Amino acid sequence: MTTRLTVPTDRPYDVVIGNGVHEQLRGLVGFGMGVMRVAIIHAPSMAAQAARLREPLVSDHLEVHLIEVPDSEQAKTADVLTFCWKILGEAGFTRSDVIVGLGGGATTDLAGFVAASWLRGVRFVNVPTTVLGMVDAAVGGKTGINTAEGKNLVGAFHEPVGVLCDLDVLQGLPARELRSGMAEVVKCGFIADPSILDLVEAAPAAIADPTSSIVAELITKGIAVKARTVAGDLREGGSGADGSIGREALNYGHTFGHAIERFEHYRVRHGEAISVGMVFVAELAHRTGMIDRDLLDRHRSILQLVGLPTAYVRPGVWEALATTMRLDKKTRGDQLRFVVLESLAQPVIMAGPDESLLHDAYRAVSA
Numbered sequence: 252m253t254t255r256l257t258v259p260t261d262r263p264y265d266v267v268i269g270n271g272v273h274e275q276l277r278g279l280v281g282f283g284m285g286v287m288r289v290a291i292i293h294a295p296s297m298a299a300q301a302a303r304l305r306e307p308l309v310s311d312h313l314e315v316h317l318i319e320v321p322d323s324e325q326a327k328t329a330d331v332l333t334f335c336w337k338i339l340g341e342a343g344f345t346r347s348d349v350i351v352g353l354g355g356g357a358t359t360d361l362a363g364f365v366a367a368s369w370l371r372g373v374r375f376v377n378v379p380t381t382v383l384g385m386v387d388a389a390v391g392g393k394t395g396i397n398t399a400e401g402k403n404l405v406g407a408f409h410e411p412v413g414v415l416c417d418l419d420v421l422q423g424l425p426a427r428e429l430r431s432g433m434a435e436v437v438k439c440g441f442i443a444d445p446s447i448l449d450l451v452e453a454a455p456a457a458i459a460d461p462t463s464s465i466v467a468e469l470i471t472k473g474i475a476v477k478a479r480t481v482a483g484d485l486r487e488g489g490s491g492a493d494g495s496i497g498r499e500a501l502n503y504g505h506t507f508g509h510a511i512e513r514f515e516h517y518r519v520r521h522g523e524a525i526s527v528g529m530v531f532v533a534e535l536a537h538r539t540g541m542i543d544r545d546l547l548d549r550h551r552s553i554l555q556l557v558g559l560p561t562a563y564v565r566p567g568v569w570e571a572l573a574t575t576m577r578l579d580k581k582t583r584g585d586q587l588r589f590v591v592l593e594s595l596a597q598p599v600i601m602a603g604p605d606e607s608l609l610h611d612a613y614r615a616v617s618a
């Protein structure tokens with residue numbers, strides 16, 4: 252079964268989810284729009300997949316460049332960005348040509364930023380190959396790279412013209428990557444769609460199988476949350492059309508999570524870090540009386556059920572994490588801002604919490 256969800260922004264585009272949907276790439280590249288060249292940006296682990304995507308495009312007389320970049324976060328650097336620009340320049344890439352981001356979220360974040368920056372913006376298609384990429388990174392147009400100071404500090408909002416989630420590629424996804432992706436799925440459950448939490452809790456064994464129909468259903472539900480959240484507040488202005496906090500809600504667990512990722516030099520997976528980050532903000536919300544004990548406990552229990560960490564035990568690092576958190580994009584002036592829940596599926600912003608509250612929440616997730 253193939254599902255098609257539209258991201259209803261000013262320039263709407265489709266996210267296609269199903270088996271074998273890679274074949275739709277030819278249509279998305281957009282013949283008739285003057286396209287002559289396509290660059291497929293991929294990690295080494297996706298080389299065979301990139302070669303498969305290339306074939307039909309070459310048969311259609313397109314000039315296809317395979318740009319292999321380092322794996323994972325090592326691709327999200329200024330050096331790799333420069334490397335991609337050089338290849339596009341040498342290949343004579345014009346504004347009618349197209350970039351394809353093939354891989355996990357790190358690769359599609361980079362590819363999207365290459366597309367956003369080349370000639371001030373060319374069209375791009377995302378072909379995510381991890382659960383995390385499908386559910387989150389490939390949709391919504393947040394693109395970017397890291398700097399030494401922190402995660403995603405340089406980037407642009409630049410939306411893809413289409414997203415192809417081919418569930419076939421998940422067959423070879425390592426178990427750790429599947430669990431990491433589930434963190435973003437669970438996040439969608441807490442901030443917007445509690446039926447996701449019910450599904451996960453009802454079938455913990457099935458969600459460990461990337462080919463299961465339940466994983467497909469969870470991916471679809473997660474993408475639906477992401478699509479409607481970004482549609483109301485594409486540039487993260489801080490409020491959605493419905494009076495909600497808008498796109499910032501998707502940053503649930505990310506302020507603390509990104510600080511862990513940076514501190515660990517990205518040896519911790521993104522989903523693992525934000526799993527701990529979600530428990531951290533649930534502690535903040537509980538300690539200020541916003542959520543009850545049950546909802547706090549549900550964070551730990553569901554994340555543990557998925558096999559994700561709920562604590563980050565590394566003594567003496569609070570100051571370093573706090574310094575990194577100050578560079579979070581939600582910070583205004585010197586005021587830290589966290590996404591917290593005031594109840595299930597009701598995210599709000601907690602601005603400028605006391606240092607002692609932050610420290611108490613930290614103690615609760617670091618023991």
Ligand SMILES: NC(=O)c1ccc[n+]([C@@H]2O[C@H](COP(=O)([O-])OP(=O)(O)OC[C@H]3O[C@@H](n4cnc5c(N)ncnc54)[C@H](O)[C@@H]3O)[C@@H](O)[C@H]2O)c1
Nearest residue numbers: 296323355356357358380381383387388393420423424521
């Ligand atoms: N732009 C956004 O809105 C957004 C949203 C969420 C996360 N992100 C970013 O996404 C990144 C995390 O993405 P990720 O978890 O996909 O990690 P990733 O891109 O690092 O990929 C994880 C690993 O899985 C491998 N891999 C990818 N697809 C595979 C497959 N089908 N089979 C086997 N191995 C495969 C990769 O080679 C890599 O080693 C982070 O940089 C995060 O900041 C961005």
Ligand SMILES: O=C(O)C(=O)C[C@@H](O)[C@H](O)[C@H](O)COP(=O)(O)O
Nearest residue numbers: 387391393402403498501502505580
């Ligand atoms: O799409 C969004 O908006 C998100 O915040 C989704 C997050 O899951 C994602 O990790 C994103 O890259 C974080 O963005 P950042 O602005 O905090 O760097």
Ligand SMILES: [Zn+2]
Nearest residue numbers: 387435521525
């Ligand atoms: Zn994320």
